[in-house]
């Protein structure tokens with residue numbers, strides 16, 4: 001960012017928010033992350049009866065060279081953001097908790113904690129039968145640590161809070177064996193009610209720097225081949241329409257955070273648009289395949305999970321947008337992270353993560 005655009009940002013902030021600005025320097029000591037598989041760095045691996053897993057080969061093969069429980073071949077968006085800030089990668093809460101209980105670890109690490117759980121949603125019942133950790137429980141886990149003074153209050157208010165959830169709720173809405181009692185609009189409303197509760201709760205616990213990401217084009221995932229009503233030669237528009245409806249209203253919620261919650265600042269990461277651009281101009285971003293899973297089986301590679309019996313692995317994961325039936329490759333996450341870190345307002349607004357992370361505010 002040029003100094004004049006930084007000055008402009010400062011001026012705008014001073015005019016529009018009650019937060020006073022001191023100076024620019026890296027000032028985020030920790031990252032706290034909540035959500036689903038887009039962010040899960042291995043929590044599900046520590047839930048014995050959880051069936052949403054990515055803790056077997058070839059998950060992790062391109063970067064960690066072993067499965068870590070991440071649902072991709074390498075790092076996730078939250079990992080890249082952590083690296084851009086200069087922090088060690090956050091560990092899964094459930095692993096840290098075990099290490100504290102068995103005495104391997106004296107206290108929770110100072111670089112933050114990852115609470116995300118693959119397969120979970122904003123709605124408590126989403127994929128309940130898979131024993132995932134819903135966002136309400138993730139927040140409860142965080143709240144307990146704060147109440148027990150296991151995390152310092154002063155660290156919390158300087159920390160970055162990364163949030164993303166909802167893709168699994170929307171995908172579940174279209175499952176053929178589900179009896180839906182809610183209309184799409186009422187369902188999206190129910191999701192947004194949980195978004196509001198989430199923000200209320202983290203604010204009360206001290207969160208002040210908040211980044212909420214939109215859903216991606218859920219209707220384009222290879223796993224749509226599992227749904228009898230979804231086309232496989234193009235994205236499932238009905239599902240994308242619902243994701244876009246949620247995203248638009250999420251952005252409204254994010255925009256009013258500074259007024260509704262004094263001292264808080266928040267940004268909206270437009271992951272939907274970022275991903276659509278990769279799909280519309282694949283060559284520009286070095287992709288040769290933006291439809292099929294690199295690792296999986298059946299139609300679009302979407303019928304068999306990567307690593308499960310009968311799967312196939314592509315030779316060039318860096319040229320694929322999708323790693324497995326639901327999830328992007330590390331390369332896609334890297335491009336996405338760069339757009340969110342120091343991209344323009346098309347990608348993240350009202351300012352980017354770099355500005356959110358490196359600007360000092362007095363709260």
Ligand SMILES: *[C@@H]1O[C@H](CO)[C@@H](O)[C@H](O)[C@H]1NC(C)=O
Pocket residue numbers: 047048049131
């Ligand atoms: C699954 O695990 C959770 C937590 O470990 C436990 O509360 C729950 O009772 C278990 N459910 C079954 C069916 O084993």
Ligand SMILES: *[C@@H]1O[C@H](CO)[C@@H](O)[C@H](O)[C@H]1NC(C)=O
Pocket residue numbers: 095098099102104
């Ligand atoms: C404590 O738990 C961790 C995480 O599961 C494990 O790797 C480690 O071996 C355990 N240590 C002891 C002393 O039991």
Ligand SMILES: *[C@@H]1O[C@H](CO)[C@@H](O)[C@H](O)[C@H]1NC(C)=O
Pocket residue numbers: 189190192193196253256260
């Ligand atoms: C969420 O909160 C915003 C701002 O307070 C409010 O306008 C909106 O109606 C709420 N949405 C839901 C679904 O509760």
Ligand SMILES: *[C@@H]1O[C@H](CO)[C@@H](O)[C@H](O)[C@H]1NC(C)=O
Pocket residue numbers: 001084338341342
């Ligand atoms: C954006 O951030 C990346 C990663 O830190 C860096 O390599 C790149 O130079 C930055 N670009 C701009 C324009 O600041």
